[in-house]
Structures are given as structure tokens and as C-alpha cells.
Amino acid sequence: MLELDKILEKCGDCHRLQAIMLLLFCIINMLSALHYYSQTIISFVPKYWCVDGFANPTDAYEVASQQVGSSCQPHRFSVADNVAMQNVSNTETCQQYDYELYMGYQSFTSELNWICDRAWQATLGQSMFFVGSVVGSLLFGFLADSLGRLPILIVANVVAMIGNTLTIFGTTLSLFSLFRFLSGMATDSNFVMMYILVMEYLRPSLRTVGLSICIGFFYCLGSMAAPWIAVLLQTWRGFLLATAIPFAVVPLFYFIVPESVQWLISKQKYDKAVKCLKRVALINRRVVEESAYTEFIDECKRSQLHTKSGPNLFGLFATPRLRRNTLILFFKSMVITLCYDAVSRNVQGLGISPFVMFTLSATAILPACILLIVLQDRIGRKAMASMSLLLSGVFISVTGAILFCTERSGAETDVILVVVLSIIGRFGVTVAYNSGAQYATELIPTCVRGQGVAVVHVMGYAFTFFSSYILYTRSFFQPMPELILGILSLLGAGLCLLLPETLNRTLPTSLEDGENFGKNDRWYSFSFSEKRTQSVDVLATNTGSQNIRNNTAGYF
Numbered sequence: 001m002l003e004l005d006k007i008l009e010k011c012g013d014c015h016r017l018q019a020i021m022l023l024l025f026c027i028i029n030m031l032s033a034l035h036y037y038s039q040t041i042i043s044f045v046p047k048y049w050c051v052d053g054f055a056n057p058t059d060a061y062e063v064a065s066q067q068v069g070s071s072c073q074p075h076r077f078s079v080a081d082n083v084a085m086q087n088v089s090n091t092e093t094c095q096q097y098d099y100e101l102y103m104g105y106q107s108f109t110s111e112l113n114w115i116c117d118r119a120w121q122a123t124l125g126q127s128m129f130f131v132g133s134v135v136g137s138l139l140f141g142f143l144a145d146s147l148g149r150l151p152i153l154i155v156a157n158v159v160a161m162i163g164n165t166l167t168i169f170g171t172t173l174s175l176f177s178l179f180r181f182l183s184g185m186a187t188d189s190n191f192v193m194m195y196i197l198v199m200e201y202l203r204p205s206l207r208t209v210g211l212s213i214c215i216g217f218f219y220c221l222g223s224m225a226a227p228w229i230a231v232l233l234q235t236w237r238g239f240l241l242a243t244a245i246p247f248a249v250v251p252l253f254y255f256i257v258p259e260s261v262q263w264l265i266s267k268q269k270y271d272k273a274v275k276c277l278k279r280v281a282l283i284n285r286r287v288v289e290e291s292a293y294t295e296f297i298d299e300c301k302r303s304q305l306h307t308k309s310g311p312n313l314f315g316l317f318a319t320p321r322l323r324r325n326t327l328i329l330f331f332k333s334m335v336i337t338l339c340y341d342a343v344s345r346n347v348q349g350l351g352i353s354p355f356v357m358f359t360l361s362a363t364a365i366l367p368a369c370i371l372l373i374v375l376q377d378r379i380g381r382k383a384m385a386s387m388s389l390l391l392s393g394v395f396i397s398v399t400g401a402i403l404f405c406t407e408r409s410g411a412e413t414d415v416i417l418v419v420v421l422s423i424i425g426r427f428g429v430t431v432a433y434n435s436g437a438q439y440a441t442e443l444i445p446t447c448v449r450g451q452g453v454a455v456v457h458v459m460g461y462a463f464t465f466f467s468s469y470i471l472y473t474r475s476f477f478q479p480m481p482e483l484i485l486g487i488l489s490l491l492g493a494g495l496c497l498l499l500p501e502t503l504n505r506t507l508p509t510s511l512e513d514g515e516n517f518g519k520n521d522r523w524y525s526f527s528f529s530e531k532r533t534q535s536v537d538v539l540a541t542n543t544g545s546q547n548i549r550n551n552t553a554g555y556f
Contacts, residue, residue, distance in 0.1 A: 132184025216369025
């Protein structure tokens, strides 16, 4: 909205209020990271063994360390020689386990004994978090359009606090699933509402850099800190409580952060929009004439007068090429979101402490954001999406191949090599995840962009339901999660090659434009390989592309 950019420039679009909002956005990033990765931290499975039939648990540990039988089944115990002779029949289950806790940390899986034949309960309970995220994204998205961005920002973060707090008391499968569902409802909305507000009030030329730095540094910091908060508090309940309490500061944002002016204008709440702008000017100590506000409202009214109801989401499936591109965007979002979540949580079974592995893996977030800032507008969206997924797929697959070979040969795993490959895989999928939203925003025609981007986003979150089950396959075959994720990443990289490039091009506004957009592109065509023509044309298209990026907030 050009009118808003003009009036914000007068009220101050890079001053005191913007600094405060960026600081609050940094806090939201840390809280979001702790909330999202609580899924992983509370579900670590330490080394365990059955102690049925042993008077002394130490004897059971010695048997387990010698790999005599299964860790899930009781052993026949010989009193004469005080050793376990063999496994009992497979129909018998262990009644009591002992654990070698990682750094003394008690997870809910070890406290509730949700392992072996009860491991499915942890997987089911954890997957409900992602069911909640789909429901929450749709519900809070609808409410944000009805009630405003600011109240939903507060409500979503309060729901996250309540969900994590109640999970402490979820010691049965039904209660645990219910509370993880509630906690999951806040996922995404507790972050994206603040993202929209900050983007709207920040100077267009600073949005990409400012927001990316906040996300890259503070989301990375929150991710790296999460496992050590758990180690410090020693229990999953203490960790959830420690991550829930800080959400209490978010309702205070109501007294600082202004409501979205774009939303107020769309609802024809002109007086409240002017009130928000005056508040911005007051905090930034700018003097703006009353006539400027009146002119702004008049321009908005004239713009809305000519606005007509356009096509709906189903128009994306009406024509062949647009339908193909839309389905590829859906699949790409599913693959990227699933791989991002699963790779982020895949920190066990790699021969290193999951706390250390989680921290090392999280270090990929910041350089991924920096690389995106540097290369996104240089090599193009298509190259960025396909190459990052290719990088992720190759290194994740190689990690799986190494685990497979070492398991077959019985050789000792090269821990350092596996860790390095895993981190590189996490780096690639993080780049793909962060670049995916902008690519979808630019490819979907303007007339249905809001609906299209929302559905692409939700489809990705819906697919994360399977991440817990993919990681669960490690109990059957050690390298299976890496092989599945690697194959999905490579498939996504290949399909991205079929999408048209959007960098330095006039983006589609109508469904007809979307059908014809990039019609002459080939799968091997990339922006960085195209010859530049006249510098005036390049400047013009760059300006158009920048305008699209500046207005991305209106499409969430």
C-alpha cells in the first residue's frame, strides 16, 4: 500500500518506535524457538534397559552393556552364576526399566516409560502438536482478519503459555495429546502476527535486512539455549514451566505495539487508523499536519471504492500450468516444512549427546539467514530453492548411507563426520525453508495471493504431522529417517526446477497472468545465467520486485 508508506515516512519509519518493535520481535523469536523446540527437548529417549529379574540394577546394566538380548524384554536370570542367560519369550514385556539419563535430564519418555511397546504413545502425543498447529493457523488466521493482528498476537502467545503449562500435568496419553494439541495451536501465529506488524511499520528498504537479522540471530540463540535450560532444570516439567513463564510479558505488548493500519483501513476503521499513526508520530517525536492524515484517508477511500471482489482460491486449479505450479508449491511447502522439523529434531542416534547435537545443529540458522540475504536477489528464487534442497538432500542421504554401512558392517560410526554432514543438511533445509515463503508469494497471482499463500503455508504445517513417525522408524532401521528425508529433499529439488523464475520480472496479477507467467522458461533456466539487457529495464523490474517484497505483510 503506497499510501501507507508515504504517511509512515512522515510519521517516522526508522526511528524510536521501530527500534522498540524490532527489540520486541527479537523477544518473540526467542520465545517462539523455545516453544517450537520444546517438542524435541521433552521427548529425548535416554539409553535404557530392562531390570526385571535383577536384584541389583547394576547387574542389568552390565548385561545391557554387553548387548545380551533386547533392552525391551526381561531376561531369564540364573541365580547360580548371577547372569542373564537369554531373552524370555517375545510375548513377555518388561515391567521395570532403568535409564542412563543424558546429563541427568529426565524427559517425559523416561519418566512415563513411553518406550519399547509403549513408544507409539509418545509419537502419537507429539504428532498432535502439529495437528494443533494446522487448526490454530486456520483459526487464528480467520480471527486475525476479523479482530485484528495485535489481539491475536497476544492470544496466541497466551495459548502457548497455557498449553505448555498444562502439559506438565499430562501424564496420560489422552491428556498429553490434548495439551500438546492446545500448545501446537499457538505455533506460527505467535510469531507471524508480530512479523506482519513490524514489517508494516518499518521502512521498506530496511525490512528484509532488519527482519532477517532478528530472526537469524535471536531464533538461533533461542534454539541453542533450549537444551541447556533443560539440563539446568533437570526435568521436562521444569523446562516447560521455564519456557511458559516468559510468555506472560507478551500481553504488555498491547500498550506499546500499534494495531495494523492496513487491517484497520481494510475494515474501514479510518479513525482508529489515524489514531495509530498519530501514536507512531508521537513516539518518534514527529510533527505531522492534520491535512496529511486527511489526505491519506481520502486516498484509501478512493482506492477501496474501485476494489471489486476477485476470483477465489479455486481459480489456481482452473488452468493447466497454473495448476501444475500450485501443486508443486504445495508439495515444496510440505517437503520443506517436514524436513525442517524432522531434521531439527533428528538429534538422537548419531553417536553424540542430543543436547550437544541440538546446539550444533541450531548454529546453522544464522548463517542460513545471512546467505539468504546475500544470494536471494543475486541468483534468483528458483536457484535458491532447488540448490538448497539439493544440498540438504545430498548430505542427509549421505548421512543415512554412512549409518547404514556402519550398521551392516558393525564398525564404529565416525561421529564427527556424521555430525558435520547432519549440520550441513540442516543448513540447506533452513535456507530452503526461509526462502520458500517469498517464492510462493511472488508466484501466486495478486488476485488470490492472500488465500493462496495461506493454504500453501497450512499444507506445509499439516505435513509435519508425519515427522514424529519418520523419526520413529529409527527404532526399526537406524538410517531410515535420513534416507526418507534425503529422498524427499531431492524430489523437492527436482520439482523446483519446473517452476518459473520470479526475480527481475513483472509478477502475475491475474489468473491469466499466472497461467502465462514463465511460459518460455525451461527447467535449466536460471536468473543468474540470463543475459542482462538494458540497465533501465533492470532497474525498473528490480523496483517492481522490491515493491512486492515490501508488501508481503498483506498476504499473510
